Amino acid sequence: MSTPLSVDIPTAMTISAQGGIDGHSRRYEKVLGDMSGVYRDEAAWQAAVTERGDSELVYWVDDQRYQEGPGALIVGTSTLLPGCYGDEFALTRGHLHAIADRAELYHCLSGHGVMLLETVDGQSAAIELTPGKAVNVPGHWIHRSVNVGDEPFVTLFCYAADAGQNYDIIANAGGMKNLVVVDGDGWALTPNPDHTGYSA
């Protein structure tokens, strides 16, 4: 048994329940203008852009990644701001891992959200997340975060560094099969009439 010539050095992180990691190696931000085509009610999204500007922050991600090789893990926080576009709650673009069998942990640190999950062959699930709740998303599930509350929805995530993301799978299917919509004071799933099925 031997150690490789070069190993990664363990480093501390400080994870904020309000989102963000001291010790992150990367931060990216998504603004309203990046969300073209993501919400079913394009007119509602366009009205929001007109009112709030296309550079308004809608979600941001901090992560710590030290290498992309097999065995490494990426750890981060996702902070999704609240909002509605038509009757659809604010959401992330969503993805399937490029290496589809790679799982991902999401552990809610604050806020109130839903993890919306679908398989290419039409299975569907939705897991409600509040602080302390978590879901270990198995491989082969397309997944997206939805904020159904009125505060930022913050999750700690962890996934294999080699997993990669396929974002096009949702766009190419006319969106996910289900929408997460306003339902009284809560949320509900409703079928997305524009969904064409995921392409094989």
Add this chain to the structure above:
Amino acid sequence: MSTPLSVDIPTAMTISAQGGIDGHSRRYEKVLGDMSGVYRDEAAWQAAVTERGDSELVYWVDDQRYQEGPGALIVGTSTLLPGCYGDEFALTRGHLHAIADRAELYHCLSGHGVMLLETVDGQSAAIELTPGKAVNVPGHWIHRSVNVGDEPFVTLFCYAADAGQNYDIIANAGGMKNLVVVDGDGWALTPNPDHTGYSA
């Protein structure tokens, strides 16, 4: 692109900051009698067994595991009770992953601990953990949790389901290279004179 004939179903977990997961698939407990040979001061450990009994709980782990295949993640909590054996703080057995390049996230939920880390070729690190602090242990690092506080030290962990554990590597080396010992009101690292080096 296709979904396998059988995919794992996403299930919710509730993670307690005091340790434990509602929705765990496995729980294991370590008692004082299991810790024979782990502490350098064997007499101090033996005295504790005599005083408190060999069946006294010293740490326990809940985890959620749904398959062992590549890509899957195991998520759990580790709850390490406080204590001292001679001047050594309470600790877990520690391990290197059987597939040594597999990383592991530890996110402190409560208490005050140290992640003690060593490589087979003699590198060493110690990362102090309090609530909100985390360490993404890279591959090739032998690691163990140490409770340097007086409350249970609870971490959320996440690692690849295929990683496995090599526990013997520490026992076969006369313990880890460093000990985490009482130092006034705090803790310090001190060399372990019994450490023989890790066998190649």
